[in-house]
Amino acid sequence: MNHTLRKVTLLVTTTLTLTGMLAPVTAPAVNAEAKASKVIIAPHHGKKYHYSRGCRGLNHARRTKKVTLKWAKQHGYKLCGWEKGYH
Numbered sequence: 001m002n003h004t005l006r007k008v009t010l011l012v013t014t015t016l017t018l019t020g021m022l023a024p025v026t027a028p029a030v031n032a033e034a035k036a037s038k039v040i041i042a043p044h045h046g047k048k049y050h051y052s053r054g055c056r057g058l059n060h061a062r063r064t065k066k067v068t069l070k071w072a073k074q075h076g077y078k079l080c081g082w083e084k085g086y087h
Contacts, residue, residue, distance in 0.1 A: 039069050041077055048080040049073075056082045 039049040042061030049072040050058055057080040058064060 037069055038066050039072050040064050040066055047077050049077040050080045051083055055080055
């Protein structure tokens with residue numbers, strides 16, 4: 001039943017798009033840089049930045065701060081070694 005509904009929806013959408021009655025629906029392009037425009041640093045605990053507050057590299061940090069990725073790179077911060085495989 002679900003498969004049939006999907007086919008019908010696709011057929012109707014395609015027909016309306018081709019006849020000009022419906023504007024094509026596209027998802028906005030989101031690049032990795034836009035997703036990670038904010039990063040977390042531990043100001044008094046090294047020079048690494050993190051994408052996630054739950055990163056293992058922040059376990060011993062008493063205080064964290066959210067900054068832009070651009071700011072972190074300009075101030076000499078590098079990506080945490082625990083997160084290199086994820087981004």
